[in-house]
Amino acid sequence: MLQATKEVIYKVAEKSRADYFRERRKNFKQFTVSLPKEKVELFEMRLKKINKTKTEWLSEKIDEELLTK
Helix, strand or coil: HHHHHHHHHHHHHHHHHHHHHHHHHHHCCCCCCCCHHHHHHHHHHHHHHHHCCHHHHHHHHHHHHHHCC
């Protein structure tokens, strides 16, 4: 009986997770790049000093770029 209960919980959680990501993909798009490790580490230290996340920083830069065109 315990196994059946865990299975039911797992199925419900999996469906909720799938629904969550399906809805998320309607509003968000991922942007990924590969850069040298040392460069990224320096960049992360800089972001920590200015108290910003990578997402916040990139969003601001994209806004700036879009406004200048």
